[in-house]
Amino acid sequence: MFTGLVEGLGTVRMSRGRGGGVRLGIEPPFPAEELRLGESVAVNGACLTVVEVRPPIFEADVSPETLKRTTLGRLRPGDRVNIERALRWGDRLGGHLVSGHVDGVGEVLSRTERTDFFFFRIRAPENVATYLVEKGSVAVDGVSLTVNRVEGLNFEIAVIPHTAEITTLGFRKPGDPVNLEVDLLAKYVEKLLKPYQRGLSEEFLRQKGFF
16 A cells, blocks of 8 residues: 655666566665565556565566556656555555556646646546546556546646656656556445445435435
8 A cells, every 4th residue: 555655766777578567677766675575666656566676676577467557568778667665554644545556547638837836637548537526636657646627538637846856747748648546435435335326316316305
């Protein structure tokens, strides 16, 4: 589990195919020696397991399923990536609960700079957009952000200067793909309510005095 508060930018040093997946070697923004085998690390919002530590890099395997649902398969040596270690019990939850299980890949539609702030419009896949609500939370490349507004499949976020400086959002541009993860709680609420949705209609709500 993560918070969406990225620790800094890592650098991809290696990317090679491995059994239908990919083995990544990444130099993190902290000493690689701090990591342990089996530890979870979010890379651009996708939860990966440390399988080898060879300072200054750590290595992690990316499964075929993760390649299909994220942008990690497009990474090449020299690319910068957002890095966050897993949340520890007792840590402050400064962002929101982020599982590291990316829901889909969105596309940056526009980037506007106003004073020192950056405003992005992003198009989300339909299965992701259904969970986005104004003032709700979303993780973009693993960064915890607040949704400013939603228009169909498109949504807007604001990025403060500090976040732009230490994450990939500082150099994202129109046309770039980004990993998206919606609020975990929204998906659980939907699943819990699904058995009761059959008889829920506007007419039913009207009869019960909700209109």
